[in-house]
Structures are given as structure tokens and as C-alpha cells.
Amino acid sequence: MPSLYSEITIDAPRFAVWDALVRKEEWHRWNTFLYDCDPNRPIRQGGEIFLALRRIEGEDETEFQPRVLMVQPNRCLRWMAKVPGFRSEHVFELEDIGPNRTKYIHQERLSGLLSQVFLPFIRRDEKEGIRRMSWQIKRYVEHYYRRQW
Incomplete structure (x- = not known):
């Protein structure tokens, strides 16, 4: 199963990183990879959320509605x-x-018959988006949350 992976060390407690990650209505302040299209849909296990992703800054967004599989605070x-x-x-x-x-750690696992077809077209840009989000959450949490803990 193909996967894309990014990891980064954030100088902040885990709860501060988690808070930034799950407060999707605030993503517009720091995240240029994933966008919240419906702030009224909370992140809860078994629920659907309505998101958009932008692989490359300045390009069109791709909307999708994933189902939340796991929430371990x-x-x-x-x-x-x-x-x-x-x-x-x-x-x-x-x-x-x-x-x-x-x-x-942020990884994306791709599967299904068409994953091998799509992968050559999205691999570089998707990996860059995941890496960009990692750096952006680091910068956001270390700067804005530092005052709160």
C-alpha cells in the first residue's frame, strides 16, 4: 500500500498540538494544505467532515468528505x-x-485498484502538501500556543 509521510518535532506539549489539529475552524489561520468547508461539522469518530485540500499553494482545491475513523484525544x-x-x-x-x-506524524495511505493510477500524478504535490502542513502546524503551535502553557 503506497503511503506518504511527514514527521516533525514541535516544541510544545502534545495537548497544544492536538488542539490546533482538531480545531478545524481555525485551520485558515495556519494551514494552506487542508481547509474546513463546514465548521458546523465537528470532528467525531464515525462522523463525516467536509474538507478541501490544496496540494500546491495558489492552485484549485479538491473537496472531499472523509469519514472519521478514530479520535484518540x-x-x-x-x-x-x-x-x-x-x-x-x-x-x-x-x-x-x-x-x-x-x-x-502525518501520513496518507493510498489503497484500491486506482491508487497505482493516481499515485504518479499526485505523489510529489501531495507529499509537499503534507510536509507543508507539518511545518505550518509547528510554526503556529510554537508561536501562538506558547503563551497559553
Whole structure:
């Protein structure tokens, strides 16, 4: 199963990183990869959320409605979007690596018959978007949340 992966160390406690990650109505302040299209839909296990992603800054967005598969507060968030023949699962994991230091991991797992067809077209741009989001959440949490903890 192909996957795209990014990890980064954030100088902040895990709860601060989690808060930024799940407050999707605030993503517009820091996130240029994923956008919240319906702030009234909370992130809750089993629910659907309405998002858009922009692989390259300045290009058109792709809207999708993933189902939230797992919410483990301060630890893990997973969702999956599906179309016939293609599935995309985003996994966000947070790990303590020291006092007020968190490892942020974001990976996207692609599966289904069409994943091998789509992958050559999206791999570089999607990987860049995931990497960009990692740097942006780091910058946001370290700057804005530092005052609160």
C-alpha cells in the first residue's frame, strides 16, 4: 500500500498540538494544505467532515468528505475518503518526546485498484502538501500556543 509521510518535532506539549489539529475552524489561520468547508461539522469518530485540500499553494482545491475513523484525544486522528476503486486514509499521530516536545506524524495511505493510477500524478504535490502542513502546524503551535502553557 503506497503511503506518504511527514514527521516533525514541535516544541510544545502534545495537548497544544492536538488542539490546533482538531480545531478545524481555525485551520485558515495556519494551514494552506487542508481547509474546513463546514465548521458546523465537528470532528467525531464515525462522523463525516467536509474538507478541501490544496496540494500546491495558489492552485484549485479538491473537496472531499472523509469519514472519521478514530479520535484518540492527544494521540491519534484518522479519517478516510473513498471513491470507487480508490481510498485515501490520513493518519495524524502525536507522541511525547520530552517535556513540552511532541513528535507530529502525518501520513496518507493510498489503497484500491486506482491508487497505482493516481499515485504518479499526485505523489510529489501531495507529499509537499503534507510536509507543508507539518511545518505550518509547528510554526503556529510554537508561536501562538506558547503563551497559553
